[in-house]
Amino acid sequence: xxAKEINARSLQCPGPIMELFKAxxxxxxxxxxxxxxxxxxxxxxxxAWCTKTxxxxxxxxxxxxVITARVRKG
Amino acid sequence: xxxxxxxxxxxVFSGDLDKVMAALIIANGAIAMCDDVTIFFxxxxxxxxxxPKKVKVRKGFLEAIFGAMMPRGxxxxxxxxxxxxxxxxxMMRYMMKKKNVSSLAELLKSAQEMGVTLIxxxxxxxxxxxxxxxxxxxxxxxxxxxxxxxxxxxxxxLFI
Numbered sequence: 558x559x560a561k562e563i564n565a566r567s568l569q570c571p572g573p574i575m576e577l578f579k580a581x582x583x584x585x586x587x588x589x590x591x592x593x594x595x596x597x598x599x600x601x602x603x604x605a606w607c608t609k610t611x612x613x614x615x616x617x618x619x620x621x622x623v624i625t626a627r628v629r630k631g
Numbered sequence: 632x633x634x635x636x637x638x639x640x641x642x643v644f645s646g647d648l649d650k651v652m653a654a655l656i657i658a659n660g661a662i663a664m665c666d667d668v669t670i671f672f673x674x675x676x677x678x679x680x681x682x683p684k685k686v687k688v689r690k691g692f693l694e695a696i697f698g699a700m701m702p703r704g705x706x707x708x709x710x711x712x713x714x715x716x717x718x719x720x721x722m723m724r725y726m727m728k729k730k731n732v733s734s735l736a737e738l739l740k741s742a743q744e745m746g747v748t749l750i751x752x753x754x755x756x757x758x759x760x761x762x763x764x765x766x767x768x769x770x771x772x773x774x775x776x777x778x779x780x781x782x783x784x785x786x787x788x789l790f791i
């Protein structure tokens with residue numbers, strides 16, 4: 558499924574989770590959002606975010622200082 | 632009343648750049664995590680809600696002095712430590728810009744856009760002579776009961 562992509566590189570906390578929040582809010586259940594972040598705190602933040610907002614963290618990767626997370630609504 | 636984990640309240644008592652920033656980052660973060668957030672501004676925190684330009688209102692002499700001596704809005708606030716007469720604040724803002732950190736004004740605006748509830752404490756407004764017209768739009772005026780009513784079932788209550 559084509560995921561909505563967000564380039565949140567160079568955005569500082571709480572920027573990345575705010576962008577993710579808006580994107581997920583505008584999505585339908587089952588839709589996926591792919592977000593790229595350079596904020597190193599995001600690795601832990603994204604797990605807490607998904608648990609709290611009851612969305613699913615499909616994958617979390619890190620390469621060259623960029624953290625890529627795929628989140629599914631619901 | 633049971634504790635609602637999706638509700639947060641923050642009292643902003645401080646009028647310092649660093650402290651108000653912590654409060655606004657937490658507020659934005661909480662909203663981004665689907666929380667209902669209320670921020671109650673009192674005493675020095677009220678300065679964060681003041682319009683940056685002076686508003687012509689009728690005030691007593693001491694009230695006018697108070698108003699003139701306090702920072703008018705978030706962008707005029709100094710650091711709680713190492714302010715060095717304003718130099719510390721300038722240094723902090725410079726670093727924030729360099730590291731692409733949102734300014735206080737931007738954080739306040741985004742919180743409002745995302746639906747935060749902003750309440751200004753009526754009592755401290757009165758004591759410090761701050762009038763409603765001097766505050767930015769979108770602020771409700773309330774007393775301690777307004778804060779406590781919100782805080783009583785909130786999962787997290789912070790005093791900053």
